[in-house]
Amino acid sequence: MRDRAVIGTVYAGPAALLRAYQQLLKLAGRNPEAAFPEGIWQFYVDYALRDDTARHTCETHGFATALRRQAIQLSEIDRLTAWVMTAVTCLHQYPRYLENEWRERVYTHALWQITQDDTHADLYREWEAIRPFQNSSPPAPNEDFPAHRQRLFKQFLQPHLRALTDNQRYLWQTAVNQAEANQLPAYKQQMSILAFLQPGSYGEIRTPIPPAQAWIGLIYHGRYYLLPITDTGGRQPINVADVRRQITSILSAEPATGAATSLQAMAKVKRVEIPALRRTFMPTLRQELDLLKMAPIWINGDMRPHNLPLAQIRQAERGIGDHPLTIFTTEKTAVFDLSHIFFDGAWGVALAEILTNEAIRWAEWLAQSTPAVPNGERPFHFTLAFQPTDHTNIAKAAHVAAETSAECSTVNLAAIRSLRHRFKQYDILRQLTVNDLMLLYRAIHAIAYRPSPAIVAELKRLAQRPETKGAANSALTAVQTVYTSNPAILIPVDAGRRSPKDRVSPMTFEVPLTNLDLVNRHQQTLAALASYERSVRNRQVAYDHFDEHQRSYLTVLAGLGQVLSSAKARARLGDSFSMENIKLLAHLPTVVQRLLDKIPNQFDEINDAIKGREVFSNVGAVVPGSSLTRFITAKDDNEKKELAWGVLTDANDVVHISLRDFRPHVAQLTAVNQEALATRITTDILTSYADGLNAFVQDLLRILDAAQAVANPRNAAVSTTIHLNLPAFAQQAHHRYGCWMPGVAMLVTAVIAVIWFFGFRQPERNSLFANTNQDAVVETAVIGNTTRQLITPSPTPTPTTQPTASPLPTNTRQPTNQPTNAPTNAPTEIPPPTAVSIRIRPQDEMPMILIGSTTFMMGASPTDAAAEPDERPSHAVTLDSYTIDQYEVSVAQYVAFLNDIGGYLNACNGFSCLITQAETRDSHVVGIINGVFVAETGFEQYPINNVSWHGATAYCTSVGARLPTEAEWELAARGEDGRIYPWGSEPPDASHAVWGTDSFAALQPVNALAAGISPFQLYNMAGSVWEWVADGYDTFYYEYSPSENPTGPETDNVTPRILRGGGFTSAAADIRATNRHLFSATEFRDNVAIGFRCAQGAP
Incomplete structure (x- = not known):
């Protein structure tokens, strides 16, 4: 209530004054838009996404996979050379990468603007699905990758240009020529990575690096080295033989004397603290740090374990945050850590794919060439002579929030796509996307989640110890709080199709679960369905009861889909509530801008509306053949941003979800050496979300299956009837503070006009958000004024002692082929078991x-x-x-079968057999150890579980x-x-x-x-x-x-x-x-x- 009360005085008042101020500027001839020459998002990220936590990370497996498939055995020297030459090539070709990206967006958008034809409305999306990330088809002579991609794009565009009238073609050509002359040079300068970040008190200053002064940074055995990107003339890319000799010299000189100096602690210092901290250093150290920033790309050549979460892989040596990109390597993958100031999520993963393919090209060349000989000159390396007082000052400086992370890949994409296919059979549900469903369930999950009993027990145990009491109680509060509303979620929306410089438009979304009674409607619909399925008499009456509930429920889902679709469309035009509030800062002095920007941090209600408490970034499904595997998103420097969700769907249709957890208890538990427990808490949330999402989707499929299985004359009118009401539904959906945005309380008024209300019915057992075959715990939560049951998956408890095995039966009898006495359908007195x-x-x-x-x-x-x-x-x-x-069938027997067939993914009649402990805690199949599948010790004779029907039939056949x-x-x-x-x-x-x-x-x-x-x-x-x-x-x-x-x-x-x-x-x-x-x-x-x-x- 306090937050709501202060909005009018603390935020609404200044906002009104700022809008008046902008009007005065317009009257004076100054356009507020001119305050953002590089777009509003670029203005925002330069000061709000500065810190180490504002970097996003992705991973590809293409390099190692290509070497394995081609039986290429690269030496350590050639492996590093391939990646250094990839970075050199990237810096030289990057302006042309940007030109291609800009033209592909602007040319397709201009076509649609000229024709206003639905054929061209999704033209860029069509190109996205087929655009190359390497020279995939036979290139023209001397054609490098940027030229190859440009040629293929022209071929893609030609049929559409030929279909234009002469006047349309003239208008299109004029529009793109003008845009190319007026906008492309500024875009290339804005997005260039040949630059470093200069931290200031109020933001980062992007400072260009002349090509002749740029370097590639290499970290090897923890030491920092610099390698040039140009030849001695300073114009052409450095020759690969020269790079190879320099790397040979580095490796031949290792191990160097003295311990390497780590920069990891300094990388975690808040950027606003860096200028003052640097002033305390010795001049020689400051000079080295100034030289460090002249490498836009750093390559950490010290391999990391590939099975670590991405958020842990990126914590290795990575400079101090002045540069755009760091590349890490593992034995199976390459990991790309990208500054949000230079890269958005979608462009970051696209560049990672391009660089991976470039590295493969260099590896193939190096594998055919003669090994290099060291030239005796070791490339420049840093001494980084920190004094004891320097380490003390670094420790005292303000640091970024401590974090833990978790990843999972258990979301059932096939079921979600099946649900989307079913939705398309209803006109009103067509706009509800896969990402919308994931966002909707995150809102439900936020109020339904209950922590693992084992985690709660461990925290309560730690709360009894003086040294861990404070941290444990903080964590208990965080995990046991029963939320009555879901968090406001910030969603980055691609705004670059219309104008590439705009890059991203953030929008905040908050599902009004309580007002829409969404959870209750879900339960009521499933309860009505169960009653219908049990009914013997009056089945039509039971179906009509279910039909009313499912129509009401689907109407609410359809309304949310339309509102989200409309909000995203407006966000692409820069019309989200978040963007509108950033625009209010136009032409104000920098110090005033930052002061006003901090207002939301002080009041939860304002922060939720403008910045959100969580980030949910889905970069979507990669193109076929892509080697992208994982992705973690960034969070802005707002301390109220607590969770960051990243989603990527790989080329094998596996959905990878990551979660970065920045809640206060993470730092407190880490400080008392309980980081592992903090990680378990994060993992528990993510696993619960994925399991619950799967169950939620299955519930919706059951509802739709039942609705379509019955021939009911009313069904034919459902789509048309509801569709007629939805325009009013969407038009009345305004943000609770009076501005257009998703997540609206006024949505409720429109919903009431088109749906039917029913009293609450106790849900059937195993009905809500938990598959009937999953572990489930029933909890009671209060949402609004209604008490209802929420069922969420529970984590695996600690295994109990193995029971004593019962003796195997020994009595036998001879089989008979004679039928028994006439059967009866009534239970009789039960005789003892007979011999068999x-x-x-x-x-x-x-x-x-x-x-x-x-x-x-x-x-x-x-x-x-x-x-x-x-x-x-x-x-x-x-x-x-x-x-x-x-x-x-026992665990031991099934493990023997897995070892016979050599795997379990898509290995049983073309389908996956089961899941193991690699994907779930509820399994006694440990996974692969020393090349074979292994049963968990002590559980060999327990029943195999997590088995698909195809996994069962394949075993029996074997x-x-x-x-x-x-x-x-x-x-x-x-x-x-x-x-x-x-x-x-x-x-x-x-x-x-x-x-x-x-x-x-x-x-x-x-x-x-x-x-x-x-x-x-x-x-x-x-x-x-x-x-x-x-x-x-x-x-x-x-x-x-x-x-x-x-x-x-x-x-x-x-x-x-x-x-x-x-x-x-x-x-x-x-x-x-x-x-x-x-x-x-x-x-x-x-x-x-x-x-x-x-x-x-x-x-």
């Missing part, structure tokens, strides 16, 4: 139970109150003899078996007497099965819990892990299935399949022997409680 015939499968030593030909009643009995409609009617089924595994049919599985689980559970019809307890728990650690070995075995002595047919069967799913299949050996409806490789038996997260009703559960056959990331057993026909 056990056969050992030689391929994996699995005991298999022989079940003779018989007829039994399949499906739930009429008296089973927990049964769903798809379990009925009960019907007689006759099966031939078959064998089925006595136990679920051992000469198959998945059981649904009928075979049910007979093996419940026998012929109509029992509800494998052990009988009494409710389950802990002696029967592992069920009803959120703890992955609760799983037991495959031969545990003998009290829960089935009549045929099969273990863990209830609980433990769900089990795949071969059949596809149809709710009404029992009404028409064949009476002999049914195999389910027709399927293909992507048809959803059936799970049986429930898992450790399941409720008692879900571990009944007749329960059926539909799940994606291709999913392999959200299968924490899914395993399998095999079957085969009797010999």
Whole structure:
């Protein structure tokens, strides 16, 4: 309330005066836009994105991959030479890189302006999808990469130019000629990296470096060296042989005497502190630091481990922040660390791809040439003689915020794209993009997130110790606070298509979750869907109830999509609320500009509106063939910016999400040697977000599947009816402070006009944002005045002691081919298990139970109150003899299979088999150690989990078996007497099965819990892990299935399949022997409680 109260006096008043001041300037003939000759964003980054945390980083694997594919063995000298020559080439060709980038944007935009034709509206996007980053096709003679790209762009443009009328072509040519004469030179000067940053009290001064005075910086064994970029004449690029000899001299002189001097501490000093700090140094040290900045590109040749997060890789030696670009190397990748003053995210990743391909070109040349001989002259190297007082002063200076980081790649992109495809079938949902869905779920996740119990327990333990009490309590407050509103998120929007100098337009977004009642609507819709799916009578009434809810919910989502789309369109024109407030600083004295800019930092409400608390930067999907793999975004120097989310989708359609955490507890925990715990907290947030996003998308797919599966005459009118209301919805969506922007409270008024309100209903179990097969914890949160349940994935608890294995059964009997007595559909008194015939499968030593030909009643009995409609009617089924595994397939058995096939990604019938500890904590497959897959020690005989349907079928095929049919599985689980559970019809307890728990650690070995075995002595047919069967799913299949050996409806490789038996997260009703559960056959990331057993026909 305090923040809201001060807005009028502290911010709104000055803002009104500043607007009046701008009007006076206009009357006096001074245009406020003239205060930003290089665009508003460039003006902003020069003073607001100065510090080390304002650099973004990306990674490519192309260099190492190309060497491996071509069997090129580069020496250390040639590896460094390739990257130094890449940097030399970059500096010489960079103006032409910029020319291409500028022309591609301006030429395509001018075409659209001239024609106003939809054909040209997305012309630049079409070019983006095919633009080259290397000489991909046979180049013309003496054609380097910039010339090659320019030629291909002209070829791309020609058909569109030929289609113009003579007048249109004249207007286009005139427009681009004028722009090229008036704007291109200034753009090249603005974006040039042949420059260094001079820190001042109020911002950075970009100072050009004459080419003859520029160097390439090389860091080797922690020491700093300089290599020239031109020949002795100062005009042409330095010869590769000269570079090679100099690097040979560096390596031959190592190890040099004395320890290397590190600049890492100084790199973390706030830039505003640097001028005063430098004045305390000795003149010789200042001279060296002045020379250090003359290298626009620094290459750290000391290899870093490739499995480190990018935020850790970039913490190695990297100068002191005066230069535009640092390149790090690992054994598998190259990492590019870029100053936001010179590079935006999209241009940064594009340049990284260009430089990677250039390095490959040099490596190929070097591999064919004669090794160099040192010339005896060691290139210039720095002594960097800091005095003890210098280190003291550096330590006392203000530093950037401490950070931790985390990365994950478990988002199910296929499901999101499937959802987008489904959205396109509704006119109103077409504008809701993949990034919009990710942003929307981040808003939901912010209020739904609950920390890992293990993390909370560790923090509480540390809070009992005097030396860690303060830091632990701060962290507890940060992770346990129940937020009633989601954070304001700053989203960088590409503003360079219209005018390349504008680069980026930031916009802040805050979803009004509480006012829109979005979480509640999601729950209500799923609850109505579950009621419809359970209904037997009055199904049309139940469907109509669900239909009302889903129409209401989809209307809200569609409205948000339209508002976001409109806001992004306005942001591209520089019309976001953030940009409008930066414009207010035009023509003011610098000291006044910085004073006014600090106002938002003092008041949360203003900061949220203008700068946001989080950054969410998605550079999108890379082009096919790209080697980009990871990306982390930058944050501005605003201390209230706490989290920075970066997203990149690689060429293999894997979504890589990074999270940089700058919250206050990070520094406090680091100060008491608990940085690892701070990192676990960050990882917990990111993992929870990714898991929850996957579940959220699956929920939406379920809703849309159900809505489209029913032939309802109202459905045909849904799109048109809602579409007619949405223009008013979007037109009334204004920012809460009176300016256009996304994240608006007035959105609610428009929503109320087009949606229906329903009372809150308690959600069905496992319904919100957590897949029914994932670990979930149910928490209660208060949002507005409504209490509701939020279900979010919970992290893995600490594994418990391994239970004692139950003895394997020894009694046997001879199999019979005679059918049993006539079946019954009513439960009877449960007899003890009978003797069975056990056969050992030689391929994996699995005991298999022989079940003779018989007829039994399949499906739930009429008296089973927990049964769903798809379990009925009960019907007689006759099966031939078959064998089925006595136990679920174990971790050890599946690891042996992985070692046989040599991998798991896309390795099972062209689909991924499962995920391991490389992607999730809820796995006992450690991953690859010394070239082989390894089972976690002590858990070899636990059931394999996280398995896709294709991962299960591939295993069974490899051992000469198959998945059981649904009928075979049910007979093996419940026998012929109509029992509800494998052990009988009494409710389950802990002696029967592992069920009803959120703890992955609760799983037991495959031969545990003998009290829960089935009549045929099969273990863990209830609980433990769900089990795949071969059949596809149809709710009404029992009404028409064949009476002999049914195999389910027709399927293909992507048809959803059936799970049986429930898992450790399941409720008692879900571990009944007749329960059926539909799940994606291709999913392999959200299968924490899914395993399998095999079957085969009797010999």
